[in-house]
Amino acid sequence: MTEREFSRILGWPGYKVYRHEIDEAKRTLRLWVRRDRKNKLLICGNCGGRGHRVEEVRERELRHLPCMKYQTWLNVEYYRVKCPKCGLRTERMDEMAGKSPFSKDLEDDVGLACESAPARQVARRFQLAASTVRAIDLRYLERWSKSRNRPVVKQLGVDEIYLGKRQKFLTVVSDLATAEPLWFGPERKEATLDEFFARQLSAMQRGRIQAACVDMWEPFTKSILKWVPTCKIVFDKFHVMQHANQAVDEVRRAEFYRKGGQKRGFIKGKRWLLLTRWFNLDNDKRQMLNELFRHNRKMMKAYLLKESLDRLWTYKYEGAARRYLNRWIDQLKWQRLKPFEKLARMLLRHEEGLLNYCRMKVPFGVVEAVNGNIKALLRRGRGYRNLRYLLLKAQQMAASKTEFVTMKKVA
């Protein structure tokens, strides 16, 4: 092949191959690349300003996409230019990925492969170290992130993920409209979220936030209202129902220890049934529960209380929702269901945030979906000690999913 043909195969506009070397024993192909004579536009790598004088010629070795069975290396000539604003700088060259020892074409291929496979697998395919693949993927994602338009955020979701004994909690802020995580912060303190509002959003962006969907974790609510006083705090139904499930479970345990002998048998092994919604149970399972309820009125009451709490979110009008909540709490009188009395006190303390759902609708379950995706990423691959990498990865996951959904809608 001639240099001319190699230039065409390389396909870098404005560049040509002026020398090549094929090593059959090592199965490598090496191409020397430089600017075309016609391509004279030089751009400062720092400020993007055009038209500078060449001060210095340099060469860099880049690993490129393989050419059939040959590993390909490029020796690329580039310039140091004198910029009136920045002084002596390296020219901007889109085919190089910054200071990376890989060409941008190769980095894009590795990044694309990482979208659907774990780093270790991609590493084997490209014959690179897994840590190198992760570093390439991170740069690829940063470029992707830079090129995107960001929609205005109107509704926030704030939640935490438990990472384990050592790292404890991770605070996750997400956009409820796109189901995309916006920011991660270590721990789950008021100061954690303060950091998000102070560093990530401008005053104007903060002003556009209308609602936040959170769990009943005081520090988050405090931080939100401090930074966006007009924001409507809406407590996530999912979390409230989790508390109700916990109350059912506490009643179940207390009943199990209170009852002896044969009656214990009715309660044993029913935990999962009691924590499942009635409409999700088939007839057999419903009968099993009914049998338990015939022998244990307390369990029945607890289960019905949990199931009926759900209705709180079906009301359109605040007054009606408030009446329903009060009626629900009234039912607890004389029942001696301590865990539910505790829950009732909690609900009353957070009444405004519960009723806010009548004033401002937010999509429930988004926060949980975002958390689920992050947990799936954490399970799938190690090497997410870098939070920035984890965030970009989760954002990419969310973005590709929405693209998928819109594509389906069109089809």
Ligand SMILES: [Zn+2]
């Ligand atoms: Zn410059």
